Amino acid sequence: MMRLLKFLAWSGLAVFCGLLLSLSGAFLYLAPGLPSVDTLRDVQLQIPLRVYSSDGKLIAEFGEMRRSPIQFADIPQDFIHALLSAEDDNFANHYGVDPSSLMRAATQLLKSGQIQTGGSTITMQVAKNFFLSSERSFSRKINEILLALQIERELSKDEILELYVNKIYLGNRAYGIEAAAQIYFGKSINDLSLAELAMIAGLPKAPSRFNPLSNPQRSKERRDWILGRMLHLGHIDKTRHDEAIAEEVNARYHVATPELAAPYIAEMARAEMVGRFGSDAYTAGYRVTTTVPSDLQDFANKALRQGLMDYDRRHGYRGPETRLPGMTRDAWLGELVKMRSMGGLEPAVVSQVEQSGVMVLTRSGTEEAISWDAIKWARPFLNTNSLGPAPRKPADVLAVGDVIRVQRGEQGELLMAQLPAAQSALVSLDPRDGAILALVGGFSFEQSNYNRAVQAKRQPGSSFKPFIYSAALDNGYTAASLVNDAPIVFQEAGMREAWRPKNDNNTFLGPIRMREALYKSRNLVSIRLLQELGMENALAYITRFGFNRQDLPPNFSLALGTANLTPLEIASGWCAFANTGYRIQPYLVQRIESRDGTLLFEANPPRVPGTPQRVSADSAEEIPVEAPAKATRIIDERTAFIMTSMLQDVIRRGTGRRAMALGRSDLAGKTGTTNESKDSWFSGYNGDYVTTVWAGFDQPESLGRNEYGGTVALPIWMSYMGAALKDKPEYLPPEPKGIVTLRIDPLSGRLATPDTPGAYFEVFKSEDSPPPMSEFEQGYGIPGSPLPFDEGAPIDLF
Structure with missing residues (x-):
C-alpha cells in the first residue's frame, strides 16, 4: 500500500511538473507573438456615426454595428448578477482561468468526441x-488562456466586465448591452x-x-434558467424570481x-464625413451637429409634400x-x-366598396373607413391638361383589391x-453666413434618394432675371x-431659322420702366438689358454670385434663365440681395x-460683418479663438x-402676388417658369431667410396648362416661409x-413736376438720379426715345 501511495504521489507530481513545463514552454514559445494587453486600456470600440439637428435631435445613424458604450458604474447590479450567473459565477475569485470549467469542457470533449463548451471565463x-479569432483549435485556446492571465494582472475586474458588456455581439446588429x-x-x-435583463444576459x-x-x-x-441560477446563488429572493418568471416575453424589434x-440632410452629412475621415467615419463614434433647426426642417417637409x-x-x-x-x-x-411608407403615405388595400365610402385594410392589420368626401376629388387622369368626368360614387373610383395610398387628416x-x-426641392439658407436651415431633395427619400436640391441642374427661368437686372x-x-x-x-450664321423670343403672353x-418690367417678368426687356451690358461683361458679373461659368450659356437666351443650376446654387446667389451684397458659401456641418x-471641428465660415457666430446649443463656451473671415462683397450695397x-x-404687384396672403411687407421674390412649364420656381427672402423652391418632373415634361412658378412652387414657398x-x-x-428717393414721371422716368x-x-x-424734364419733353415726349409700341412698330433685327 505504501509503495502504491508513493507511486501515485510521484506520478501526480510528475504529471503536475510535466503540465507546468508544458505550459511554461508554451508560454515561452507563444508569448513573443501575443498582443500587448496594455492596448485594452485605450481600446476604441466601433461606434456608429450619428447626425443631429442644431437643437440636438437625432437625424440618422450610420454604421454596421449598433453600439452605445456605457461605464461600469452605469451597469445595473441585477444585470451583473444575471450575466455572471449565466456565464461565469466564479468570476470574482479566479485569476482569468477557471480550472474546473476547463476540466469540465475537457471531460465533455472526451465523452462526446466533440467540443461542447470552451470552458471560457x-x-x-x-x-x-x-x-x-473564433477558430476552434487548441493553439487558439492556449493563446486565450495566456492572454486571460495577462489581462487579470493588468486590469481590475470592473474594467474587464466593462470591456466585455460593451464588446459582445447580441444579435440583430446589436453590440453591447445598451444597444441590445x-x-x-x-x-x-x-x-x-x-x-x-436576464433575457439579454x-x-x-x-x-x-x-x-x-x-x-x-x-x-x-434560457431566461428562466438564468433566473433560477440567480435564486440559487442568492442574488434574488423567491418573490422577485417568481414575478420575473411570470413576466411575458415582450421583446420586439426597435x-x-x-x-x-x-434623410437628404443626413446623406449630405454622411458624405462630408466620409470625405473627411474615410471609412473611419462609420466606426469612430463621431457626433455631427448640423446647422438645421428641427422646426424649420419639419416646416419644409410638410410644405413640400x-x-x-x-x-x-x-x-x-x-x-x-x-x-x-x-x-x-x-x-x-x-x-x-412588402410595401414601404413614402412621404407619410401608407399603402392600403380596398376591402369593401359601399355607397358612403370604402373600407381599407392597412399594414397594421386594421380595417378603417374612408368617406366619400375624401374620394370624390379623384377624377380620372387623362394627361397633364385633361381630366375625365367627376366620379359620382366610390365604385366609379375604387374596386375591391385596389392598392392605394392613405394619409391621416387633421x-x-x-x-x-x-x-x-x-417632384420638388426646397432649400432655405441664412443669408448672413450661408448656413443651411432646411433642405428637402424630393417627395420621399424612400422613393428616390436623388437629392434634387443639390444634384438636379435645371433651367431657372425668370427667377434668374434678378442677376441680369442687378x-x-x-x-x-x-x-x-x-x-x-x-x-x-436673332439671325446668325449657322442658324437654321431665326430666333424670335417672346413674352409668355x-x-x-x-x-417700360425696369421696375415694372421685372414684376411683370417681360422677357424682351431682359434680353435688351443683356445686349446693352455685353455678353462677356454680363458673364463676368454673374459669376460673382458663385455660379460656374460653364453652366451659363454664352448667348442671349441667358436672359431668359436657360442656365443649368441647382436650387442650392440659386438660393446661394440670391443671398447677396438679402444680405446687402455679400457672397456666402452654403454649409451644413456646424460641429464634429x-x-x-x-x-474636433466648429464651423467658422466667412460671414456678413456684424453677424454673430453660429454655435451649437451645447458649445457656447467653445467658440474658436480665430476671428471669422469677412464675406466678400460682390455688389454695391445700394444695388x-x-x-x-x-x-x-x-410680390405686391406682380407674378408673386399670392404671397401677399402671408400679411408681411418684408418679403421679396421672383417666380420662374421655363418653356412649356417644364420647370417652376420661386425664390424669395426677407432679412432672415432666403428660400428657393423648384418643382417639375425628373424627366422634363410639361406640368400642364396654367401651371407656373406662381401656382406650383410659390404655394410651397409660402407654406414654409409662413411657418x-x-x-x-x-x-x-x-x-x-x-x-x-425722388418723385418720378411714370412715362419718362425723369423727375416729375408738381402737376x-x-x-x-x-x-x-x-x-444716378435722373434729371428733371424740360418744357419740351413735358409737352412732346423725350427726343430720341421710342414711342409707345403698337403693331406697326419696327422690329429690331440682330
Whole structure:
C-alpha cells in the first residue's frame, strides 16, 4: 500500500511538473507573438456615426454595428448578477482561468468526441473578442488562456466586465448591452425589468439560438434558467424570481427611430464625413451637429409634400398602384408588408366598396373607413391638361383589391391619396453666413434618394432675371430706366431659322420702366438689358454670385434663365440681395465631436460683418479663438437695396402676388417658369431667410396648362416661409447711405413736376438720379426715345 501511495504521489507530481513545463514552454514559445494587453486600456470600440439637428435631435445613424458604450458604474447590479450567473459565477475569485470549467469542457470533449463548451471565463472571452479569432483549435485556446492571465494582472475586474458588456455581439446588429436593450425593448439598460435583463444576459452564449425575436420560446427557457441560477446563488429572493418568471416575453424589434425626418440632410452629412475621415467615419463614434433647426426642417417637409399632393390632385387620379383581386385578408397583409411608407403615405388595400365610402385594410392589420368626401376629388387622369368626368360614387373610383395610398387628416380620419408623379426641392439658407436651415431633395427619400436640391441642374427661368437686372443697376441703369419691350429677332450664321423670343403672353408693352418690367417678368426687356451690358461683361458679373461659368450659356437666351443650376446654387446667389451684397458659401456641418465629446471641428465660415457666430446649443463656451473671415462683397450695397425694393413689387404687384396672403411687407421674390412649364420656381427672402423652391418632373415634361412658378412652387414657398416667419418681427436690411428717393414721371422716368399725373416715388443711387424734364419733353415726349409700341412698330433685327 505504501509503495502504491508513493507511486501515485510521484506520478501526480510528475504529471503536475510535466503540465507546468508544458505550459511554461508554451508560454515561452507563444508569448513573443501575443498582443500587448496594455492596448485594452485605450481600446476604441466601433461606434456608429450619428447626425443631429442644431437643437440636438437625432437625424440618422450610420454604421454596421449598433453600439452605445456605457461605464461600469452605469451597469445595473441585477444585470451583473444575471450575466455572471449565466456565464461565469466564479468570476470574482479566479485569476482569468477557471480550472474546473476547463476540466469540465475537457471531460465533455472526451465523452462526446466533440467540443461542447470552451470552458471560457469572461476574461478569456474578452481575450478572444479583442485579440483572437473564433477558430476552434487548441493553439487558439492556449493563446486565450495566456492572454486571460495577462489581462487579470493588468486590469481590475470592473474594467474587464466593462470591456466585455460593451464588446459582445447580441444579435440583430446589436453590440453591447445598451444597444441590445434599445433594439429588443426600446429602452435603456437601466430601465429594463429583471426578466428583461436576464433575457439579454442569456444572449452571449448563442445570439441566434436564444434570440427573443426569432426564437422566443428558447429565449424564455434560457431566461428562466438564468433566473433560477440567480435564486440559487442568492442574488434574488423567491418573490422577485417568481414575478420575473411570470413576466411575458415582450421583446420586439426597435429600430433607432430618428427624431427628425431629414434623410437628404443626413446623406449630405454622411458624405462630408466620409470625405473627411474615410471609412473611419462609420466606426469612430463621431457626433455631427448640423446647422438645421428641427422646426424649420419639419416646416419644409410638410410644405413640400403638401404642395406636391395639391398639384397632383389638380391633375386627377392615375389609378391604383396595383390590383390584388380575389385574395384572402392574410394574403393582402403579406403584400402590404412588402410595401414601404413614402412621404407619410401608407399603402392600403380596398376591402369593401359601399355607397358612403370604402373600407381599407392597412399594414397594421386594421380595417378603417374612408368617406366619400375624401374620394370624390379623384377624377380620372387623362394627361397633364385633361381630366375625365367627376366620379359620382366610390365604385366609379375604387374596386375591391385596389392598392392605394392613405394619409391621416387633421382629425385623425383616413384620407385617400396617391404618390405624386412630379417632384420638388426646397432649400432655405441664412443669408448672413450661408448656413443651411432646411433642405428637402424630393417627395420621399424612400422613393428616390436623388437629392434634387443639390444634384438636379435645371433651367431657372425668370427667377434668374434678378442677376441680369442687378448687373444693369451696377452699370448705370436705374429702376426707372425705360427699356423697349418690343419684338426682336436673332439671325446668325449657322442658324437654321431665326430666333424670335417672346413674352409668355405673346404681348408687347413698348417702353417700360425696369421696375415694372421685372414684376411683370417681360422677357424682351431682359434680353435688351443683356445686349446693352455685353455678353462677356454680363458673364463676368454673374459669376460673382458663385455660379460656374460653364453652366451659363454664352448667348442671349441667358436672359431668359436657360442656365443649368441647382436650387442650392440659386438660393446661394440670391443671398447677396438679402444680405446687402455679400457672397456666402452654403454649409451644413456646424460641429464634429469625437466619441468622448472632444470638439474636433466648429464651423467658422466667412460671414456678413456684424453677424454673430453660429454655435451649437451645447458649445457656447467653445467658440474658436480665430476671428471669422469677412464675406466678400460682390455688389454695391445700394444695388442690393434697390433690387430688394424691386423684388418686393413682384410680390405686391406682380407674378408673386399670392404671397401677399402671408400679411408681411418684408418679403421679396421672383417666380420662374421655363418653356412649356417644364420647370417652376420661386425664390424669395426677407432679412432672415432666403428660400428657393423648384418643382417639375425628373424627366422634363410639361406640368400642364396654367401651371407656373406662381401656382406650383410659390404655394410651397409660402407654406414654409409662413411657418418659419410666424411670430417673427418683420426684417429687411436698413437703407444704406447714398440712396435718394425722388418723385418720378411714370412715362419718362425723369423727375416729375408738381402737376405730373401718376407720379410715384422711386429709389436711386445718388449719382444716378435722373434729371428733371424740360418744357419740351413735358409737352412732346423725350427726343430720341421710342414711342409707345403698337403693331406697326419696327422690329429690331440682330
